[in-house]
Amino acid sequence: MIGKIVKGIGGFYYVKTAEKEIIECKARGIFRKENLKPYIGDDVEISVQNGKGNIEKILDRKNLLIRPPVSNIDILVIVVAAKDPKPDLFLTDKLILNAEIAGIKPIICINKSDLDKADDIVEIYDKAGYEVVLLSAKNEKGSENKIMPLIKGKTTAFAGLSGVGKSTLLGVITGVEKETGEISEKIKxxxxxxxxxxxxxxxDGGYVLDTPGFSSFEVTQIKAENLQDYFPEMKNHIGECRFKGCSHINEPDCVIKDLVNDGKISKSRYESYKTIYEKLKSVKEWEN
Ligand SMILES: Nc1nc2c(ncn2[C@@H]2O[C@H](COP(=O)(O)OP(=O)(O)OP(=O)(O)O)[C@@H](O)[C@H]2O)c(=O)[nH]1
Ligand SMILES: [Mg+2]
Ligand SMILES: [Zn+2]
Incomplete structure (x- = not known):
C-alpha cells in the first residue's frame, strides 16, 4: 500500500492511504541504519500485518527540509509576528534561504498586524522580491482570504518562532482550532x-502543516561562494562587480555594496548575507 506520512509521535508514524484511512506504522530498523529517517510529508510504501503497519520504503522525495522537518512541500510560509515575539530577521532570512536551497517557494506572512503595522519589515521583503502578506490571524475577520489564494491546492508548511501565531493562522485557515495558547510571560x-x-x-486537495517554533539553526549545505545565488536581489547582479568572484564583503567597486548604500538592497538582508557567508567560509570541507 502507498500512503503519506501525516504525523509522527513517539516513534510511530501515521500514514494516510488513498482511501483516507490512517494507519499507525513503525519504521523498520533498517532506516536508522541507512540514515534514511522518514519525514512528515513522505510518500511511503507500507505493509500491514495483524493491524500493525510497517514502513517498507520511502518513495523519492521532491525536496526535504530539516528545519522544519518536512518533505515534499511546495511552499514555506514564514510567519513573523509584527510584535510579541520581536521579529527575528536573521532567523527569517535563514528560513527563506533554506527554502530557496530546497527549491521551495517562500512567502513571508507578517502576523499580529493589530499590534504594529510593521512597514519596515514589509518593505525589506518586498524589496527582495518576495510575496509579503500582512494580517492578523486573531483579530482580523477573513484574514485567511489573504493567504488562501496563494496556497490553493499546494502543500504548504508554516514555520517561524514560537508564539508568532502559526497555529492560530492554521486554525483560521482550516477552521479547526488547536494547540494555540496565550504566551506565558515567563517562557515567552x-x-x-x-x-x-x-x-x-x-x-481543495492541498495540505497545510503546522510546525513547532524553533529559534536557531545553521545553514551548512552550500558553499559560501554560492550563497549569492539564493538571494534573489543579488542574483541578478552577479558578474557586475569589478572583481570576478566578488564576495561583496571587502572588495572595492562592488555593485552589491553600492545597491545596499543606495537603499536598493535592504541592509538587514545584506547583514544576514554577510553573517551566513562568514559562517559558511568557516565550515570545514568535511562538514559540508
Ligand atoms: N494580538 C495578536 N495575537 C495573536 C495573533 N495571532 C495569534 N496571536 C496570539 O499569539 C499567541 C501564540 O499563538 P500560537 O498560534 O500558539 O503561536 P505558534 O506560532 O503556533 O507557537 P508555537 O506552537 O509555540 O510555535 C496566542 O496567544 C495567540 O492568541 C494576532 O493576529 N494578534
Ligand atoms: Mg503552534
Ligand atoms: Zn560585489
Missing amino acids: RGKHTTRHVELIEMD
Whole structure:
C-alpha cells in the first residue's frame, strides 16, 4: 500500500492511504541504519500485518527540509509576528534561504498586524522580491482570504518562532482550532505550543502543516561562494562587480555594496548575507 506520512509521535508514524484511512506504522530498523529517517510529508510504501503497519520504503522525495522537518512541500510560509515575539530577521532570512536551497517557494506572512503595522519589515521583503502578506490571524475577520489564494491546492508548511501565531493562522485557515495558547510571560512561548508537525488535508486537495517554533539553526549545505545565488536581489547582479568572484564583503567597486548604500538592497538582508557567508567560509570541507 502507498500512503503519506501525516504525523509522527513517539516513534510511530501515521500514514494516510488513498482511501483516507490512517494507519499507525513503525519504521523498520533498517532506516536508522541507512540514515534514511522518514519525514512528515513522505510518500511511503507500507505493509500491514495483524493491524500493525510497517514502513517498507520511502518513495523519492521532491525536496526535504530539516528545519522544519518536512518533505515534499511546495511552499514555506514564514510567519513573523509584527510584535510579541520581536521579529527575528536573521532567523527569517535563514528560513527563506533554506527554502530557496530546497527549491521551495517562500512567502513571508507578517502576523499580529493589530499590534504594529510593521512597514519596515514589509518593505525589506518586498524589496527582495518576495510575496509579503500582512494580517492578523486573531483579530482580523477573513484574514485567511489573504493567504488562501496563494496556497490553493499546494502543500504548504508554516514555520517561524514560537508564539508568532502559526497555529492560530492554521486554525483560521482550516477552521479547526488547536494547540494555540496565550504566551506565558515567563517562557515567552505559547502555552499550547505545538510539539509536532502535522499535515492537514484541505478541501481543495492541498495540505497545510503546522510546525513547532524553533529559534536557531545553521545553514551548512552550500558553499559560501554560492550563497549569492539564493538571494534573489543579488542574483541578478552577479558578474557586475569589478572583481570576478566578488564576495561583496571587502572588495572595492562592488555593485552589491553600492545597491545596499543606495537603499536598493535592504541592509538587514545584506547583514544576514554577510553573517551566513562568514559562517559558511568557516565550515570545514568535511562538514559540508
Ligand atoms: N494580538 C495578536 N495575537 C495573536 C495573533 N495571532 C495569534 N496571536 C496570539 O499569539 C499567541 C501564540 O499563538 P500560537 O498560534 O500558539 O503561536 P505558534 O506560532 O503556533 O507557537 P508555537 O506552537 O509555540 O510555535 C496566542 O496567544 C495567540 O492568541 C494576532 O493576529 N494578534
Ligand atoms: Mg503552534
Ligand atoms: Zn560585489
